[in-house]
Every structure is written in C-alpha cells, then in structure tokens.
Amino acid sequence: xxxxxxxxxxxxxxxxxxxxxxxxxxxxxxxxxxxxxxxxxxxxxxxxxxxxxxxxxxxxxxxxxxxxxxxxxxxxxxxxxxxxxxxxxxxxxxxxxxxxxxxxxxxxxxxxxxxxxxxxxxxxxxxxxxxxxxxxxxxxxxxxxxxxxxxxxxxxxxxxxxxxxxxxxxxxxxxxxxxxxxxxxxxxxxxxxxxxxxxxxxxxxxxxxxxxxxxxxxxxxxxxxxxxxxxxxxxxxxxxxxxx
Amino acid sequence: xxxxxxxxxxxxxxxxxxxxxxxxxxxxxxxxxxxxxxxxxxxxxxxxxxxxxxxxxxxxxxxxxxxxxxxxxxxxxxxxxxxxxxxxxxxxxxxxxxxxxxxxxxxxxxxxxxxxxxxxxxxxxxxxxxxxxxxxxxxxxxxxxxxxxxxxxxxxxxxxxxxxxxxxxxxxxxxxxxxxxxxxxxxxxxxxxxxxxxxxxxxxxxxxxxxxxxxxxxxxxxxxxxxxxxxxxxxxxxxxxxxx
Numbered sequence: 001x002x003x004x005x006x007x008x009x010x011x012x013x014x015x016x017x018x019x020x021x022x023x024x025x026x027x028x029x030x031x032x033x034x035x036x037x038x039x040x041x042x043x044x045x046x047x048x049x050x051x052x053x054x055x056x057x058x059x060x061x062x063x064x065x066x067x068x069x070x071x072x073x074x075x076x077x078x079x080x081x082x083x084x085x086x087x088x089x090x091x092x093x094x095x096x097x098x099x100x101x102x103x104x105x106x107x108x109x110x111x112x113x114x115x116x117x118x119x120x121x122x123x124x125x126x127x128x129x130x131x132x133x134x135x136x137x138x139x140x141x142x143x144x145x146x147x148x149x150x151x152x153x154x155x156x157x158x159x160x161x162x163x164x165x166x167x168x169x170x171x172x173x174x175x176x177x178x179x180x181x182x183x184x185x186x187x188x189x190x191x192x193x194x195x196x197x198x199x200x201x202x203x204x205x206x207x208x209x210x211x212x213x214x215x216x217x218x219x220x221x222x223x224x225x226x227x228x229x230x231x232x233x234x235x236x237x238x239x240x241x242x243x244x
Numbered sequence: 245x246x247x248x249x250x251x252x253x254x255x256x257x258x259x260x261x262x263x264x265x266x267x268x269x270x271x272x273x274x275x276x277x278x279x280x281x282x283x284x285x286x287x288x289x290x291x292x293x294x295x296x297x298x299x300x301x302x303x304x305x306x307x308x309x310x311x312x313x314x315x316x317x318x319x320x321x322x323x324x325x326x327x328x329x330x331x332x333x334x335x336x337x338x339x340x341x342x343x344x345x346x347x348x349x350x351x352x353x354x355x356x357x358x359x360x361x362x363x364x365x366x367x368x369x370x371x372x373x374x375x376x377x378x379x380x381x382x383x384x385x386x387x388x389x390x391x392x393x394x395x396x397x398x399x400x401x402x403x404x405x406x407x408x409x410x411x412x413x414x415x416x417x418x419x420x421x422x423x424x425x426x427x428x429x430x431x432x433x434x435x436x437x438x439x440x441x442x443x444x445x446x447x448x449x450x451x452x453x454x455x456x457x458x459x460x461x462x463x464x465x466x467x468x469x470x471x472x473x474x475x476x477x478x479x480x481x482x483x484x485x486x487x488x
Binding site: 002003004005006007008089091094096103104113154157158159160161162163164165166176177193194195196197199200201203204206207208223233234235236241242243244 | 246247248249250251252333335338340347348357398401402403404405406407408409410420421437438439440441443444445447448450451452467477478479480485486487488
C-alpha cells in the first residue's frame with residue numbers, strides 16, 4: 001500500500017538574513033532519497049534578506065491614489081507596485097498583480113504578516129526557482145541525499161474562497177504531470193490531463209505546517225515526483241490566458 | 245511530531261449505479277475517528293447514475309454553433325449546456341461554465357474520461373454536499389466511526405497550468421479555516437487569512453489516488469478538521485467575484 005506521509009521539520013528558529021537553512025534542515029530531519037522538502041516562501045525571503053521597512057519608502061502618485069481609496073498606507077502600496085510587473089485587478093484594499101517572475105497573486109506577494117518586526121514587509125524571493133535549486137544543491141552536497149525542493153506561498157484564486165498554498169519555486173521535482181497520450185481503462189485518450197502536482201504538494205504541506213505554527217519546512221515522503229520542473233513553468237503564457 | 249498520512253482504499257471495483265460504496269470502504273479499510281474519506285466525483289456520479297449516453301441527445305442551435313467552431317460533437321456540448329447555469333468563458337474546445345451548484349469549471353464538469361463505455365459522459369452529482377453527507381452518515385451508522393467526507397474533482401484554474409483536485413462536496417469537515425482575529429507571533433493581526441483546507445485535502449489525496457490508478461477512495465489521517473462545512477460555501481458570491 002502506497003502511503004504518503006507529511007511531517008514538519010521541528011526546531012527551526014525565527015530566520016534572518018544569511019541563516020544556514022540547509023544546515024538546520026539536515027540537523028532537524030533524516031532526509032531520504034526522493035523526499036520533497038517544502039519550504040515556506042517567508043523562510044526563503046528572510047534568509048535572502050528580502051525584507052523592507054516602510055520607513056524610507058517614498059510613495060509615487062499612483063501609490064498615493066490607490067492607498068487613498070481605502071485609507072491604506074501609500075508606502076505599502078508603493079512597495080507592491082515596485083514588485084509588480086502590472087496590476088491585474090484593483091479593488092482596494094485588494095490589488096492583484098503579476099509579479100516580476102510572472103506569478104499572479106494578491107499584493108504581488110508583499111506581506112506584513114510574520115514579518116520580523118512591525119513596519120516591515122516581506123517580499124517574494126527574486127528568483128524562487130533559483131532559491132529552490134540552491135537549497136536542493138546544498139542538501140545534496142552537504143547531506144548526501146537527492147531530494148526535491150518546493151518553495152510555497154499562499155495564493156488566493158478566482159471563484160473559490162480562501163487561499164491554498166502553491167509552488168512558486170521548484171527544483172528536482174515534476175511540477176506538471178502530463179498524462180497526454182496515456183489512456184484510461186476503456187481507451188479514451190486523456191488528451192488534456194495535466195496535473196499540477198507541485199501545487200498539490202504545496203497545499204498538502206500547508207495542512208501540516210499551518211499558518212501560525214511557525215513551521216517553515218515540511219517533508220513530503222512517499223511520492224515519486226523526481227524531475228526537473230520549475231515553478232515558473234506553471235504560469236499560463238499571456239497569449240493563452242483567458243483571465244488577464 | 246504531527247504526521248499526516250494519506251493512503252488509498254484498495255479493492256474497490258469499477259462502480260455502477262446503486263453500488264454500496266460505504267460497504268466497500270468499510271470492507272477495505274479500518275477507519276479511525278477523524279479520518280477524512282476522500283472520494284473522486286466519478287465514483288459518486290456512477291453510483292448515483294449520473295451518466296448519460298450521447299445517443300439520443302438532441303443538440304440545440306447554440307450547442308451546434310459552439311461545436312462547429314471546433315469540429316466538436318454537438319451532443320456533448322448540449323449535455324454541457326444543460327449542466328451549466330451559464331458560460332463564463334468560451335474558446336472552443338474550452339467551455340468554462342458555472343454549474344447549477346455554482347462551481348466554475350471546464351465543461352460544467354461533464355467528462356468522457358473514465359466513463360463506463362465509449363459514447364458515455366459522466367456528469368457531476370446533482371448535490372455533491374448531500375452526496376458527501378449521505379456517505380458520512382452511512383459510514384457512521386454502519387461502521388460506527390465518525391469521519392469527514394470530501395468529494396473531489398479536478399479543476400483547472402486561471403493563470404496556472406494544470407488541474408488540481410478540489411472539494412465539490414463535503415460533510416463533517418471544515419472547508420475554510422478562518423484565522424481571522426488570530427495573531428502571528430509579533431502581534432500582526434492576520435485579518436484576511438482564510439485557508440481553503442478542503443481543497444488542500446482534495447489535492448493531497450490526488451497525489452496518492454492518481455488519475456489512471458482507478459483508486460476512487462483515499463484516506464487522509466492525522467488532521468483535526470472536524471466541522472460542518474459544505475463545499476458550496478467555497479464558491480465566491482457573484483457580487484464579490486472579480487473574475488466572472
């Protein structure tokens with residue numbers, strides 16, 4: 001019987017720029033070949049120094065205008081606009097943006113919750129696939145074990161309430177499982193069956209890590225999803241997108 | 245250490261109308277209090293007889309027109325239109341619809357893959373929350389165990405490639421975990437943190453059940469998500485929806 005198990009890596013403290021996350025993971029868990037190491041984006045952002053303080057941010061006119069519609073902080077809006085390639089939908093306080101990496105999400109991923117201190121904002125990693133690959137490489141080189149890494153964030157989605165955790169960075173894993181050309185048992189060709197397994201893994205890990213538990217790293221064990229996908233491959237190319 | 249485990253219920257044969265799914269589950273697995281029993285929509289639809297044959301379907305003019313744009317089968321489009329409350333986006337062969345229950349998905353959930361025979365289509369359950377509740381009640385009454393039930397389907401989503409399994413029916417579980425009013429460790433109020441746990445559970449189960457494995461029932465063990473949510477509560481009310 002195939003059993004998938006998901007468990008947290010305990011003992012990882014509050015993280016700061018330059019912290020050795022790979023070392024903490026290797027200290028906290030006996031990794032096995034083929035494990036998927038799921039890391040919350042905030043952990044990556046903090047060790048990479050992707051944190052800004054609102055003090056010293058000079059809002060643009062556009063940021064002031066958006067903020068005024070909802071009595072918001074124009075400096076926070078300014079940070080969001082700098083992280084965004086463009087605004088997809090605006091209904092203050094909700095600003096849905098396309099990030100520089102091409103992910104579409106609220107506030108371009110800029111978030112004040114679980115920031116290091118009040119007045120600080122955590123930004124998404126500059127290149128979250130590269131962040132995942134670096135961690136994968138370190139775990140291989142120092143731990144001697146070949147694992148996959150997925151970096152996750154909580155994204156809302158159209159039509160359905162609530163957030164689910166999705167993959168914004170990946171290394172060493174399949175991100176989209178393509179069943180194109182495979183057949184179901186009566187021979188019907190599953191011609192459009194692409195499963196976003198990296199997003200399902202991200203969501204599964206969130207069930208364990210929770211939002212307030214401060215458990216930034218979760219292990220998913222028992223899947224065979226070794227591959228070389230990147231989370232940016234999950235984004236729908238603009239020309240095919242019906243919802244931009 | 246909290247470990248979540250996910251495993252399939254093996255030994256469930258191809259299902260037909262009237263089959264005793266609860267009995268098959270109770271025969272196949274020793275359920276524990278608080279387990280979440282995740283059932284693929286197709287299994288529910290088949291035992292409920294929600295299957296139609298294309299023979300005998302008379303397409304409307306609208307169905308013929310949509311089908312003509314892509315050399316499609318107008319009878320199949322007709323079935324989709326009957327299941328839909330309205331069309332959200334149309335780019336043949338893609339038809340994104342709002343179902344009668346209010347879910348937004350491709351083809352109003354109508355699907356030919358894994359149908360009982362060629363020329364047959366499987367429809368969504370009429371009331372998938374009620375389907376989940378019936379199964380939950382049967383498992384309680386006959387198995388003596390209080391579990392949650394989630395009925396799942398594979399939905400695409402805007403902006404991100406691939407499908408993830410989501411909850412279209414639920415009983416005995418929290419579907420949206422509301423962290424409103426809770427605080428993160430530095431006191432920032434998480435004022436908009438609603439987590440769609442039922443969808444994350446559905447996706448997690450898909451990782452195990454797979455698409456071609458014909459494993460219609462999966463058990464998720466180790467979560468505490470007892471509650472009384474319904475999957476239809478996950479749908480965003482039209483007046484709040486930015487993407488209809």
